[in-house]
Amino acid sequence: MKYPLLALTLATLTLTACGSDDNQSEEVTPPPPPPPVETTVSIEDATxxxxxxxxxxxxxxxxxxxxxxxxxxxxxxxxxxxxYYFGFPDKNTSSSNAKAWKRWHVTQNYRCQSQGECSGKLSEIKNGQYQFEIAGLDWQSKDPSGAVSQIKVAIQIYGTKANNELTLVPVVPL
Incomplete structure (x- = not known):
């Protein structure tokens, strides 16, 4: 007599255990964080x-x-x-010109000041990032031997209250 009651209890436990699988909770994905606030300052206000x-x-x-x-x-x-673009020869190559300095260089320069014409084109790609374009570096006209093997660039930007320090940056060995 106790067997039917035992069978009924086991069946109830089995159904209860199986029923808990149907109660799946939906995964909640948090909203993406807001993009960082980019702070900007005008060149006129930069110190x-x-x-x-x-x-x-x-x-x-x-x-x-x-x-x-x-x-x-x-x-x-x-x-x-x-x-300013500077073209330098290979520092390990000596010059055939006896009067040449060991570190000779050729330059190309571009300017844009508040009064006058600008040479080259400066574009702001996004806040704080700029692209400067020219028609092309012409080392051949200043160095027909083709000895330029390293290029360095110096950029000075002027604001009302400040300008950056002018430094010669090696950008490419050719």
């Missing part, structure tokens, strides 16, 4: 200008760089500049 060269194309002379202030805020609206 410090930091420049970092990010890319360089040796065939065209196109250079991409970023500008930040002392608080790492992206500097926008830059338009006045001096940009």
């Amino acid at each position: 410090q200008i930091n420049l970092a060269v990010e890319q360089f194309d040796p065939n065209t002379g196109t250079v991409v760089f970023s500008l930040t202030d002392a608080n790492q805020a992206a500097i926008t609206a830059a338009k006045n500049y001096d940009i």
Whole structure:
């Protein structure tokens, strides 16, 4: 007599255990975090200008760089500049010209000041990131021997209150 009661209890436990599988909770995905707030400052208000060269194309002379202030805020609206390209020979190769200095170089320079015409084209790609384009580096006209083997660039950006430190940055060995 106790067998039917035992069978009924086991059947109830089995159904209860199976029923718990049907009660699946839906996975809740949290919403994506908001994008970080990018702080910017106009070139006219920047009291410090930091420049970092990010890319360089040796065939065209196109250079991409970023500008930040002392608080790492992206500097926008830059338009006045001096940009110099320097072509150096291989430092291990001596010159056939006895009067040549060991570290001779050739240069190409581009300017844009508040008064006058601009040479080259400076474009702001996104906040604080700029691209400078020229028609192309022409080392052949200044170095017909083709001895230029390394290119360095110096960029100076001018704001109302500050300008960056002018440093010679090696961008490419040819």
